[in-house]
Amino acid sequence: MKKLDYEKLLMIPGPTMVPNTVLTSMANPIIGHRTKQYSELLEDTVEKMKKVFMTKNDTYFITGSGTSAMDMAISNTVDKGDKVLTITNGNFGERFYNIAKVYKADIIRLENEWGDCAKPEQVKEILDENPDIKVVTIIHNETSTGVRNPIEEIGNIVKDYDALYVVDTVSSLGGDYVDVDKFNIDICVTGSQKCIAAPPGMAAISVSEKAWDVINKTETKSFYLDINAYKKRYESKKETPYTPSVTLTYAMNEALELVLNEGLENRFKRHEKLAKATRAGLEAMGIELFAKEGARSVTVTSAKYPEGIKDSEFRGLLADKYGILVAGGQAQVSGKIFRVGHMGMAKEHHILGTLAAIEMAFKELGCDVDSGIDAAKEILKI
Amino acid sequence: MKKLDYEKLLMIPGPTMVPNTVLTSMANPIIGHRTKQYSELLEDTVEKMKKVFMTKNDTYFITGSGTSAMDMAISNTVDKGDKVLTITNGNFGERFYNIAKVYKADIIRLENEWGDCAKPEQVKEILDENPDIKVVTIIHNETSTGVRNPIEEIGNIVKDYDALYVVDTVSSLGGDYVDVDKFNIDICVTGSQKCIAAPPGMAAISVSEKAWDVINKTETKSFYLDINAYKKRYESKKETPYTPSVTLTYAMNEALELVLNEGLENRFKRHEKLAKATRAGLEAMGIELFAKEGARSVTVTSAKYPEGIKDSEFRGLLADKYGILVAGGQAQVSGKIFRVGHMGMAKEHHILGTLAAIEMAFKELGCDVDSGIDAAKEILKI
Structure with a gap:
């Protein structure tokens, strides 16, 4: 080569430049992933992640691209025929739409012009007309167009409906203001390789109580991305259900430490x-x-x-x-x-x-x- | 921490010890994943992977655990009600069974005693009785019991039926003899962290022509693990559909180089x-x-x-x-x-x-x- x-x-x-201390952390030897050591490392990394999400909600890491967390958010909450509102104004908004399509959702598509942001009042109108909407998806920072959507305002609306509020913060979390609990975000997904400045390959997801209620009633449609397996293994052993990326856990721990230090x-x-x-x-x-x-x-x-x-x-x-x-x-x-x-x-x-x-x-x-x-x-x- | x-x-x-040259390769700065440089790196790594698989079949990397590739193998070939023969004699054989269950396969379970290996003649019998079996799954090296299954002999049987032959070589490939083409393996899955001696977090999958014919007729049931997206992006641009683990691509390239050098x-x-x-x-x-x-x-x-x-x-x-x-x-x-x-x-x-x-x-x-x-x-x- x-x-x-x-x-x-x-x-x-993204991917963005990664600090040397983060890069070199990955040059450390591998530790076993079914050891107390790894569990402690994982728990510490999860706790740091929660601080960056600003949430008390359950938080998990997935060995995968940011898209794996987007998929996990939808496949665990949406059954065939369920009504989903996808707010799109760029390529990543489209991705949520395409994911919802795979799971055969009944999709209402609120499309804003590329370059413009979503309008909270339009979201309210649609929710009023469709009280059976189960999930609302939005991208906080639409990487493809350089647009920021008003997720706090929209969260303030969605919280009064039955719908879950699913927000992609892949290219904003750790760089732009996101307060998962204050913004009433039920499922927040992000990636390692953007504002957190770790290498790509690890995704994170936070899950509210309201989201668990829906997940518990949703059919399991994926094996690798079945969030129940992540929950069960983390709660019982502070482990991941499948072999995690050990080196990216080192990197995430170090990168999140730098985020919190700043x-x-x-x-x-x-x-x-x-x-x-x-x-x-x-x-x-x-x-x-x-x-x-x-x-x-x-x-x-x-x-x-x-x-x-x-x-x-x-x-x-x-x-x-x-x-x-x-x-x-x-x-x-x-x-x-x-x-x-x-x-x-x-x-x-x-x-x-x-x-x-x-x-x-x-x-x-x-x-x-x-x-x-x-x-x-x-x-x-x- | x-x-x-x-x-x-x-x-x-597994995960196994990783040579220093592989570990330190990950301490190198990140390169953009939509660049000619990354495409060349990916293609070089794919070509090395094919040599280790001993195959001419299409080969892709997934940012994920070995299980993500097992899931990809099943979710892209098995529709609800399709007949699947899962050969199990340990925990990872069970995993294929559990994955097939998620996709609502009509499963025939050939279970051998844990500690013993699968018997080719039993597989032949079942295939003769069930010519409509669409997929046969087996674990080459059942990590949970220390058992090696006779995948060459079984491959020699399955090739004469319509069924696809799906083999997990996660804990054998690069350490034990596997010749994907000679063994008639339609879909072979493996992980980075076992005999290849790279860190965990990347999986690989090879796909035969016979398998593509089935995939093309199978409903898309996963977004992240839809193999068509990997094929399309790799064929058009030598890229991955979603942001790949750049550092694990460095590591896999280096680790596969060491495998081939030895x-x-x-x-x-x-x-x-x-x-x-x-x-x-x-x-x-x-x-x-x-x-x-x-x-x-x-x-x-x-x-x-x-x-x-x-x-x-x-x-x-x-x-x-x-x-x-x-x-x-x-x-x-x-x-x-x-x-x-x-x-x-x-x-x-x-x-x-x-x-x-x-x-x-x-x-x-x-x-x-x-x-x-x-x-x-x-x-x-x-």
């Missing part, structure tokens, strides 16, 4: 500041942001390509000449937007370097943009 | 030799082996406790005083047997040290066993 080039700056919306409040402020600086920088360059004002993510910024810029050329130049990876658009906005991730361990200098390189790349491709650096500096110096 | 004690010798049947033949011979030495040592001590002669695994040895020995005391002493982890029995043989894993990177000195420590522990617990070292040495010096 050819030597890999590990030197690229990951300004993509402090959630500080972390939210840092992400907010980096987002503002990125937006200000791009706008000063004359680049139009994609997500609407008031709907913008604090962990990923989406922007429209200026006329004449080709996605592959721009991102190729940025990667090859300046060593920076940013993301393109997905699905219906493919080729039309680019996305800059500023989550996890992102720092001021990453934003400044990236903004300057974006400017240089656009100029090299014949698009005469202004400099965005001064505008970003104004934000970052505060 | 309390400092972990990484110094225990893992003589359990050579599969050499690796099989080493495992065979270590197994023989372990058995000879235990028998010389006066310990009765659990698995029947002719049915014994080359990657894990199971043995009955002498009268009066308590499982928790014995394994506790071995772990705390001698720093060696061995496994106890599962389910119906819990407390009655212990299991010594000798897979992956296990070497002669591990066997010798473990046999001597087992002898010392038994003596300390009041059971006057003989020494097994000389018998083991006789085997190992060859």
Whole structure:
């Protein structure tokens, strides 16, 4: 195998750069997963995860991508014909829709324009008209469009109905404000590789009492993702039902420790500041942001390509000449937007370097943009 | 978090000890998973995996435990009411049974005594009586009992029927002889953490043409484990459908490289030799082996406790005083047997040290066993 080039700056919306102490924790020898040692490690990691979720709810880790937790949330609560409201305004909202389809839900699809956020009053209307909705799904931070959905406001509505509130916080948790209990989130799912800044491969899920009541009445439709097996094994032995990723447990424990050491409040402020600086920088360059004002993510910024810029050329130049990876658009906005991730361990200098390189790349491709650096500096110096 | 004690010798049947070059590969920075670099890494790893599977069949990695691949094998081939023959003689055979139950298969259960292996002629009889069997499941190496099932002989029978042949080689592949194509295995599943000696958290699956024909006619019953998504993404972009465990891809690539460098033949011979030495040592001590002669695994040895020995005391002493982890029995043989894993990177000195420590522990617990070292040495010096 050819030597890999590990030197690229990951300004993509995940996986994000992982601190060295987290990376090197995985170079430690393997311990047995049916030992008191592993149980203690797992319990400690779960307790840290609960603090980051801000929840008292049961919390489990899954050896899998973030999508495995999304699947677990739906397959354990939705039976054939059950009414599900999927709030979509991007590719990951679509994913919940597609998962619900596999389990043959009767789906009400509330679709907002890509680039805009969900509207709480629309959710209320649909719930009033359909009191038999069993599950409402939403993405907190729609990674594909750089949009933040108002999950607190919507949670405040859903809590007065029978429906479970299922929220994907894969690309926000640990970077943007999420309080699972205060927001009335029944099932919250997240991944290791975004704002928590651990490597990809582990997902987490929290489950409220209200959710357990539904799960207990739902048919088991998956073996690997049957949440009852996770509950049973964790409650009896503080273990996982199947062999867990031991090294990713090391990494998650260490990464969550770093998140808590920085402090959630500080972390939210840092992400907010980096987002503002990125937006200000791009706008000063004359680049139009994609997500609407008031709907913008604090962990990923989406922007429209200026006329004449080709996605592959721009991102190729940025990667090859300046060593920076940013993301393109997905699905219906493919080729039309680019996305800059500023989550996890992102720092001021990453934003400044990236903004300057974006400017240089656009100029090299014949698009005469202004400099965005001064505008970003104004934000970052505060 | 309390400092972990990484110094225990893992003589359990997985996860196994991981070579330092594999462990440290995971301390490398994360690369983007939607980059040419990752695609090249994945393709290289898949090609190595195919060599270890000895197959030309399509091969995919799943971010998940070995069980995720077992689930994928069944959920993608078995619809409600489909006839499945599950060959069981231990806890992992039971797992296939339990997975098939979740998908509401019409299950024929061929159960052999725990400690004994499956009988090819019984499989033939059942297939003759039930030509509508769609899937036959078997565990190559039944980790829970230390038994090896005759998968080549059974494969030679199943190939003449319509049924798919689904084989779990989680605790044998890379240590015991498995030739997916020669053995007519339609779906072969394995895990990273046993004989391949990578950390746990990644599973692999191979799929024959005959299996694709069935998969194409089977209802999609899982989102995360829908194999069509893996096929589509790999064929179009050499990517995974959902964010993969990047660090475990590093580790698998490196671990498979070490397997191929040692050579599969050499690796099989080493495992065979270590197994023989372990058995000879235990028998010389006066310990009765659990698995029947002719049915014994080359990657894990199971043995009955002498009268009066308590499982928790014995394994506790071995772990705390001698720093060696061995496994106890599962389910119906819990407390009655212990299991010594000798897979992956296990070497002669591990066997010798473990046999001597087992002898010392038994003596300390009041059971006057003989020494097994000389018998083991006789085997190992060859």
